[in-house]
Amino acid sequence: MSEKIAISVDDLTVAYNYKPVLWDIDLSIPEGVLMAIVGPNGAGKSTLIKSILDIIKPIAGSVKIFGKPYKKQHEHVAYVPQKGSVDWDFPTTALDVVMMGTYGSLGWIKRPGQKQKKAALEALEKVGMLEFKSRQISQLSGGQQQRIFLARALVQNSSIYLMDEPFQGVDATTEKAIINILKELRKAGKTVIVVHHDLQTVPEYFDWVTFLNVKKIATGPVKDIFNDDNLTKTYGINYKVSIQQ
Amino acid sequence: MTSAQIEIQLIASLVAIACAIPGTFLVLRKMAMISDAISHSILPGIVAGFFLTHDLNSPWLILLAAVTGIITVFLVEFIQKTGLVKEDTAIGLVFPALFSIGVIMIAKNANDVHLDVDAVLLGELAFAPFDRLEVNGTDLGPKSLWVIGCILLITVALLITFFKELKLSTFDKGLAATLGFSPVIMHYGLMATASVTTVGAFDAVGAILVVALMIAPPAMAYLLTTDLKKMLILSVIFGVIGAIAGYWVAHWLDASIAGSMTSVLGVLFLLVYLFAPGKGLISVLYRQKRQRVEVHLLTFLLHLQNHEEESERHVNHLNEHINWQKVRSKSVLDLALKNNMITIEDDIISLTKKGKSFTSEAIDYIITNKNAAIEEMKDRFFLFRG
Numbered sequence: 001m002s003e004k005i006a007i008s009v010d011d012l013t014v015a016y017n018y019k020p021v022l023w024d025i026d027l028s029i030p031e032g033v034l035m036a037i038v039g040p041n042g043a044g045k046s047t048l049i050k051s052i053l054d055i056i057k058p059i060a061g062s063v064k065i066f067g068k069p070y071k072k073q074h075e076h077v078a079y080v081p082q083k084g085s086v087d088w089d090f091p092t093t094a095l096d097v098v099m100m101g102t103y104g105s106l107g108w109i110k111r112p113g114q115k116q117k118k119a120a121l122e123a124l125e126k127v128g129m130l131e132f133k134s135r136q137i138s139q140l141s142g143g144q145q146q147r148i149f150l151a152r153a154l155v156q157n158s159s160i161y162l163m164d165e166p167f168q169g170v171d172a173t174t175e176k177a178i179i180n181i182l183k184e185l186r187k188a189g190k191t192v193i194v195v196h197h198d199l200q201t202v203p204e205y206f207d208w209v210t211f212l213n214v215k216k217i218a219t220g221p222v223k224d225i226f227n228d229d230n231l232t233k234t235y236g237i238n239y240k241v242s243i244q245q
Numbered sequence: 246m247t248s249a250q251i252e253i254q255l256i257a258s259l260v261a262i263a264c265a266i267p268g269t270f271l272v273l274r275k276m277a278m279i280s281d282a283i284s285h286s287i288l289p290g291i292v293a294g295f296f297l298t299h300d301l302n303s304p305w306l307i308l309l310a311a312v313t314g315i316i317t318v319f320l321v322e323f324i325q326k327t328g329l330v331k332e333d334t335a336i337g338l339v340f341p342a343l344f345s346i347g348v349i350m351i352a353k354n355a356n357d358v359h360l361d362v363d364a365v366l367l368g369e370l371a372f373a374p375f376d377r378l379e380v381n382g383t384d385l386g387p388k389s390l391w392v393i394g395c396i397l398l399i400t401v402a403l404l405i406t407f408f409k410e411l412k413l414s415t416f417d418k419g420l421a422a423t424l425g426f427s428p429v430i431m432h433y434g435l436m437a438t439a440s441v442t443t444v445g446a447f448d449a450v451g452a453i454l455v456v457a458l459m460i461a462p463p464a465m466a467y468l469l470t471t472d473l474k475k476m477l478i479l480s481v482i483f484g485v486i487g488a489i490a491g492y493w494v495a496h497w498l499d500a501s502i503a504g505s506m507t508s509v510l511g512v513l514f515l516l517v518y519l520f521a522p523g524k525g526l527i528s529v530l531y532r533q534k535r536q537r538v539e540v541h542l543l544t545f546l547l548h549l550q551n552h553e554e555e556s557e558r559h560v561n562h563l564n565e566h567i568n569w570q571k572v573r574s575k576s577v578l579d580l581a582l583k584n585n586m587i588t589i590e591d592d593i594i595s596l597t598k599k600g601k602s603f604t605s606e607a608i609d610y611i612i613t614n615k616n617a618a619i620e621e622m623k624d625r626f627f628l629f630r631g
Contacts, residue, residue, distance in 0.1 A: 017328065053423045071425075079423040086417045090273065091471045100413050104424035109406055136471035152420075 005067075006031040006160055006191040007052060012061035014047055021047050023215045025061070029193065031159075034186040035208035036196040036222075040235050043213040045195040046082065049162050052193075053079055065160065075104055078153035080163040083146055088138045094148050095133040098123055101155035123151040128177060143174035150178060161185060161192045168197070179205050202226055249374040254492050256373050256390050257506065260446040261458050261484030263397040266404055267439040268459035269480050272467060273415050278333065279318060279436070280459045282340040284443045284452045286317040288347025288365060291447065296354070302376070302388040307396075307444045314440025315433065317343060344452075368451035370502045389448050396445040400438055404477075411435070412473055450503040458484060461510040468521040483513060541569075541577045546586060546604040549596050560592040 009027035013020055022044040029035060037045045050056040052063050054070040065073035078101070101123070102116040124130045127147040132140060140148065146166055153161055161182075167175050182192050182205070196202065202209055203222050211217035211225075211234040218230045271280050290313030294306030317339055324335040351365070378385045385391070404411070414421040414431040421428045439459070446455045466479035491506025498505065519526050549558060556562060563574050578594075581587045586600030596604065 050419075053419075055419060055422050074423060074425045077423065079420060081417065081419045085419055087273075087275075090416045091467065091473050091476050092412070092416065093472070097416070100417065100420060103409055103413055103426070106409075108410065108426070111409055138471075 004031040005029065006033075006065070007193075008064045008067075009048075009052065010062050010064075012048075012051060012058050012063065014044070014051055014056055014058045021214060022051065022058075025212075025216050027210065027216060027219055029191065029208075029219075031191050032186060032189050033208035034182055034192045034194075034206050035210060036194050036202050036206040037210045037212055038196055038199060038202065038234065039212035039217075043234075045212055046164050048212060049079075049164055049193070049195060052162060053077065075156075076159045078156040078158040078161045080149050080153045080161070080166055082164045083142065083149065083168060085164075088140075088145060090137065092137060093134050094129060094137055094140065094144075095120055095124065097137055097148050098151045098155055101152040104156060119155050119157075120151070123155040124148075126154055127151045127181065143170040146170050146174060146178065150181060154181070159190055161190060163192070163194045165195050165197065199231070250492075250496075252374045252387050252390060253370055253502070254489050256387065256393060256449055257370060257488035257492055257502070258485045259390070259393045259397050260449045261462070261488040261506075262481050263393055263400055263442045264446055264455060264458035265462045265480035265484040266400050266477065267435060267442055269463040269466070269473075269477050270411060270415055270435055271439065272460060272463040273473075274435075277456075277460045277464075278336050279321070280439060280443070281456045282317050282321060282336045283314040283436070283440050284447070284455045285340040286343030286347075287311070287313045287440065287444055287447065288344050288452065289313060289350060290347075291365075291444065292347050292350040292354075301448055302392050307392070307441060310444040310447075311437060311440040313343065314443060315436055318433070318436045364451070365447075366451045366453050367501055368447065368449050368454065368503045370449045373449060389445075393445045393449070396442055400442060403434070403438060407431070407434070450506065454503040454507045457507040457510055458487070461507075461514050462487065465514050465517040468517050468524045483510070487513060538576065538580060541573065542580050542586075543604070543607055545577050545581065546596065546600055547608065549587065549594060550601065550604050555593050558594045560589065560594060563594075 005028050007027070007029040009025050012022055012025040012027075014022040021042075025048065037048060039045050047056060051058055052065075052070070054063070063070060065077060070077070095117075098120040099112050099116055102112055102119060106112060106116070121130065121133065124133055127150050129144060129147050129151060132144060137145065137148065146169075150163075150166065153163070166178055170178070182194070185192050186207075194206070196206070203226060206222055208220065209222050209226055210219040211230050213234050213236070217234045218225045268280065271277055287310040290310035291301075291306060294303065294309040295301060297309075298306050300306065320339045321332070321335045324330060324338060325332050330338070347365075373389045374387050376388050378388045378391050410421070410426050410431055413424070414426060414428045418428040421431070443455050443459075446458065450458060462480040462483035463476065465483050466476040469479055470476050487506050487510040491509040492502055494500075494509055495502040495505035517525065520528075522528055545563075552558060560578070563569070563578075564571060569577075578587075581600065582589070584599075585597055586603060587594050588597055589595075
């Protein structure tokens with residue numbers, strides 16, 4: 001792991017209708033980590049990701065991607081939104097959704113061609129969905145839809161991947177397949193940040209973790225900070241999970 | 246056909262095409278009601294524009310009215326953002342307010358304006374050929390043909406140029422934003438196009454029916470295809486069919502052209518809704534019936550698999566054992582026989598090899614819910630689709 005900082009969040013405060021959902025967050029995420037963001041419902045996990053992506057404007061503070069504002073760096077960042085954020089009845093195919101990942105590098109007006117199609121097919125193959133390329137997206141299962149979203153992020157070939165609950169509503173096989181791809185990304189030196197719900201799997205899947213509940217509770221390597229103390233601080237109840245490190 | 250008839254049909258068709266294109270995206274964005282709001286609330290813009298220009302086809306009037314359309318969208322979103330009311334309530338608050346201002350403006354100036362509320366609501370397509378564009382004494386055709394032709398040209402050019410961006414921001418606003426395509430720009434761009442088109446179509450079909458042209462053709466196309474480009478093409482085709490068939494229905498009935506066009510679209514939608522393969526009502530009912538039969542088949546096969554004893558497998562005892570009526574037992578039995586899943590010897594039913602493996606396969610799927618196991622079965626078997 002290099003000492004380069006992929007994402008730095010400084011004094012970030014985000015409010016909906018004057019009610020803070022993220023309060024004075026400071027965060028430095030080193031390049032090349034596979035990091036989970038954990039916290040209870042309403043802790044602001046998705047909001048943090050969306051603030052990093054400049055989708056939500058903070059009322060205070062700033063976010064830098066490799067030292068520069070997001071606007072100048074968007075080609076280095078790939079985003080996997082929550083599966084429920086789109087309408088899967090949209091008239092399009094799996095391949096077409098993955099192709100959308102190439103739009104960022106194309107910019108305005110220019111249309112995707114053979115090169116983009118080839119990249120999309122490769123990404124589909126990586127997530128094991130090549131045989132479904134022509135299928136209408138509503139005809140895919142929840143796990144398959146999640147893989148399509150992952151393929152769409154892979155095709156962007158970015159340095160940073162931000163994922164909002166990629167394991168939600170997927171079967172065990174898909175979860176394993178996804179985590180293997182995430183680990184491969186880390187091996188390739190990418191920074192991967194995942195909003196995660198299943199505390200049991202944190203030590204197995206991730207090497208870095210951020211505890212969040214409106215304020216940042218802790219951030220650091222899983223082996224140093226994933227303990228009952230931080231879990232209790234984050235979830236507000238006396239948390240006793242037996243964690244096998 | 247007289248040239249006036251041809252001109253009316255041509256104008257109606259162009260209006261239908263120009264409406265179907267933004268309409269497709271409105272339907273996909275679940276914003277159909279916004280087109281209703283725009284079509285009504287541009288009225289004060291049109292009236293104000295008419296006072297200034299004294300020409301219903303002036304580009305200034307169209308721009309002014311389109312701005313009113315954008316203001317409508319903005320107001321709806323503004324009211325919605327207060328969090329005090331929901332979107333449909335906000336729409337219901339904004340457009341009657343703006344529309345009523347237009348109605349009052351017309352009523353107050355009824356004497357010097359040849360604009361009346363009837364024309365505003367229903368359009369006056371039949372009179373379109375009388376208002377002609379003349380340059381140096383040469384007749385270039387009806388003015389409204391030129392107006393809607395220009396609007397259509399701009400709409401098509403925008404669609405081709407920004408197809409990728411429109412598709413992306415309609416499907417996934419979040420991704421569009423992170424890739425550097427401003428969803429706000431796309432949103433207001435679409436709203437501006439819809440507003441301009443509405444103003445252009447307004448003259449021909451009026452405030453109420455322009456909504457039908459924007460929404461009905463894409464709604465039909467949506468039931469028939471799973472491809473955005475095909476959906477656009479089908480919307481355009483349905484729009485044109487509605488326009489031309491509507492004209493002739495009006496001709497035969499001696500009734501309002503706009504009303505007939507909308508009625509034709511309504512009947513077309515009913516037909517598509519009933520007969521569309523896949524999503525249509527009949528297709529859905531047929532599928533549900535098939536699924537019901539297949540669940541029964543599976544229950545029956547499972548029963549055979551679970552029972553070795555002959556008493557449980559006798560044709561005549563099946564009724565009592567699985568508690569089915571005779572007719573159902575017979576249809577399930579026939580289905581199983583037809584698919585070579587069972588054999589009957591001396592009225593005793595046995596599973597064939599195929600029947601056995603099929604049952605195990607199906608049970609395996611139902612228990613594990615694995616997708617890979619079922620892909621191949623899906624084509625043969627309704628039960629596992631969707």
